[in-house]
Amino acid sequence: MGDRSFGYSAQVRPFLWVFLVLTPAEIVLVELLVPWFWLRAVLLAFGALSAALLAWQLWMLYKFKHEIDDEYLWLRYAREFEYRIPLAAIETATHGMTSRSTNRTRSVVDDTLVLEISNSTNVLVNLNEPQEIDLGRRGAHEVTKIEFWTDSPDEMVRALRK
Known part of the structure; x- marks a missing residue:
């Protein structure tokens, strides 16, 4: 689809990898420490589901x-949204x-679409005409600016200026 792609997950990826690596250790500890088979089976299922969800999020x-x-x-942010x-x-x-610390991956603040990663943005785009943005249950909004995070802001800005 795109000619140039830019990642945005460098801040959160290490944490996801830590949890993904620790999940098998957690499963082993549960097997060693919990004496009841039924509880071990339930916790094993939750551990496997947790590992699968973490791997899916990373992908x-x-x-x-x-x-x-x-x-x-x-x-974009994974499959959560795409504008x-x-x-x-x-x-x-x-x-x-x-x-801004809006505590949401996407929000509209003062006619600005804010797409935060770890409560931060590093690229500001001013629009010459308002764009309608649908936030799902929070409704549609017209925005004149967009703030978002990318792992390579200088490259993104250069690409947008061409």
């Missing part, structure tokens, strides 16, 4: 990156760290 963060193609900037912004609607793109 989704790797597969669904932000992308820029000939017509659009695609902003398509026309490149023609982008007026300026700048690199700069901000922290």
Whole structure:
């Protein structure tokens, strides 16, 4: 789909890997410490499910990156959301760290779409025309700016300025 892709999960990936690596150790400890078979079986099932979900999340963060193609900037977070912004609607793109702490991966604050990773953003895009953004149960909003996180903000800004 995209000509250039940009990751956004470098901050959270190490934590996911730690939990994924520790899950088998947890399963072994449960097998050694819990005397009841029925409880060991239930905890084993939860441990296996936990490992599968962590592996799935890691894969989704790797597969669904932000992308820029000939017509659009695609902003994503795994399979949770995907926003398509026309490149023609982008007026300026700048690199700069901000922290809003909205405690959500996506929100609209003062006509700005905020896509945070670990409560931070590092790219600001000003739009020359408002774009409608659907936040699901929180409704649709018109935005004139977008703040988001990418692992390589300088490269993203250079790609958006072309």
